[in-house]
Amino acid sequence: MTAPAGTTTGTNGRPARTSRPLAGTGALLRLALRRDRIMTPIWVLALSATLISGVGSIEALYGTTAERAALVRSLASDGSLRAMIGPVFDDSLGALVAWRLGGFAAIGAAVMSLVIVVRHTREEEETGRQELLSSAMVGRRAPLTAALLAALAADAALALIIALGLAGPTGSATGALALGLAIGLVGLLFACLAAVTAQLTESARQAKGLAAAALGAAYALRAAGDSSADDGSAVPTWLSPLGWAANVRPYADERWWVLLLLTAAVLAQGAVAYALAARRDVGMSFLPARPGPAEGRIATAAALAWRLQRGAVLGWAAAFLAAGIALGSMAGGVADLVGENEGTREIFERMGGQSELTDAFLAAMTGLFGMVAALFTAASVLRLHGEETSQRAEPVLAGAVGRIGWAAGHLLIAFGGSAAILLCAGLGLALGHGADFGPVMGAVLLQIPAVWLLGGVTTALWGALPKAAAASWAVVGLCLAIGWIGPALNLPETVLELSPFGHLPKLPGGTMEWEPVLILSALTAALLTAGLTALRHRDLRV
Structure with missing residues (x-):
């Protein structure tokens, strides 16, 4: 009462x-x-x-x-x-x-x-x-x-x-x-x-x-x-x-x-x-809240996860598309904006890894989109923690739904959603800049392994140490700070490489390297496996 x-x-x-x-x-x-x-x-x-x-x-x-x-x-x-x-x-x-x-x-x-x-x-x-x-x-x-x-x-x-x-x-x-x-x-x-x-x-x-x-x-x-x-x-x-x-x-x-x-x-x-x-x-x-239908329409854990998180996915996608168009429209005039200021030019070159200023600017912006997308991924994974601590997970798991299946539904939204919003960012950059669709889109999607690695870290923390799950925000925030402020402060390469984004090739304009992509993907798979394995062997809300 x-x-x-x-x-x-x-x-x-x-x-x-x-x-x-x-x-x-x-x-x-x-x-x-x-x-x-x-x-x-x-x-x-x-x-x-x-x-x-x-x-x-x-x-x-x-x-x-x-x-x-x-x-x-x-x-x-x-x-x-x-x-x-x-x-x-x-x-x-x-x-x-x-x-x-x-x-x-x-x-x-x-x-x-x-x-x-x-x-x-x-x-x-x-x-x-x-x-x-x-x-x-x-x-x-x-x-x-x-x-x-x-x-x-x-x-x-x-x-x-x-x-x-x-x-x-x-x-x-x-x-x-x-x-x-x-x-x-x-x-x-x-x-x-x-x-x-x-x-x-x-x-x-x-x-x-x-x-x-x-x-x-x-x-x-x-x-x-x-x-x-x-x-x-x-x-x-x-x-x-x-x-x-x-x-x-x-x-x-x-x-x-x-x-x-x-x-x-x-x-x-x-x-x-x-x-x-x-x-x-x-x-x-x-x-x-509006009353639901007389008969349930959500048949799977993945459908429930999408119902809970679809607003966030669509909102982030719209924001990334708009930001991509705005930043893409700036790329053509970045040379005029920088002018003869060597300090600003060097920052863009360090962030984008290119000597040609337009490519450096686009590469820097793709990296920025990746780092911000990691915030979405962490928040989406931590939705599992919220469902668990609010006791909404228990009624779901009381039915014919296993823990792995329940978690996989939310992880599918977290990882698939990050790829979708980056796709919108790439589309916006290409439209705003009027550049070839392929190189820009490839540069944006190249950020996915680093984004997913941070999602894997969040999953591992939640699965093994749920009380410390919020520490994943510190990890993501540190990577964002390194990528955003590090080039301006001219931090050494060893510091920049503390972030997974520091290991990715700088595109467009650079040379594609598959080794870091494969390594980051393997680490993500290991972290996901560790987190889900720990979830199977612990009590909920502990």
Whole structure:
């Protein structure tokens, strides 16, 4: 039986409603901070370190005022690059850092915040823990308040570290403060949006999906606006909170009043979330799940896995296709963008392994698509862990379905889905660049062995050490960092080869080598075998 939030048991055995809607907020906040004591600091430190370390990278590439001014002039005529990253408003070092990394940091803050809020609201209700807590002296608004305060703490820490870390290297405390506040407020805005979606849906997955879709729409609006105007004045840009953050213009005559727009949006969405939370019981939602058919239509474990993960596969495929078209359209003008800047040229050559700049750019982008696809593969494999810990796997395995068959259904989606989204990326690159379909597609699909190897690592960790399954995110994140930042920092080849992507041939333009492909494939098969064998010999949820 579901207990209304904010009730306790009176002396007569009947529920007695507490008169304090925020009762227990402090205890729930301490519990949330304790549960996130590893995840949140990693998020905050990773995002802030990316921004702060970016100062040195950009200074090494564009060390003089003339080089920075030339970059700004080239960006003014490159709508595709503005669509991907945004406009640049000044040629100072701090302005270039805000342009190159500020938007991505804001997106990272948004993802961090929505995950925190959904984790401590809808996910708690979905698992039944919130019903147990609400039977004690916990006010109706306490769980939502604790979740929002946990997100506020993370966003405030991120804003503070950015402001303090960039003030010295960029030479402007004012610009650093403006950038930190803009990123922190974007994170808090999407925390409040996640608080709304958590009231609307019955599952944490749907709540995260709706909030993530809104974030994707915000990025699309900002990209559409910035592609048509180089000063951030287009109407679509002003319809996106990411566009508002950019229009704060850190290090370029800051527009402090734009922060008021973000603050107003935060307060408005927070008010909506509280209003919705006051009108529903624990475990309920305003958008209930549709009832299924009278007779089951899912006959196999693979069909069930596809039903559960088809939204993610289709969403990733659409995003990769769009990103491929955008990046492909940039390939023809990359030589003009780089110009005579030898530092940028060397980075592309190290990432792409080619001396011809267009081929180097395409090879670098194919590698980037592979590294991002590894995130999808890890998340898809870890869906098995989620099904197991939420006890949804047990009813499936109670029927005529073996463990290997159940796991194989999800692994088929994880590995086959990664190949499908890379296929969409290759199609987008070829269409955007207008190049021959075969070489570009072959270069993108060449990333599959490295992607599958990281999927094999995730499978082995989940199968043998389910409590350590989340460590696979650290492995994938390390490979992504090595491939993305390593060439810019001119790391030695031995470090770059710690990632499986560092062993793949650099195509298009390079020479195909089958040996690393075969070795990575053999390692993947061994890891999959180890993970599935361990699954057969352990108890579930142990």
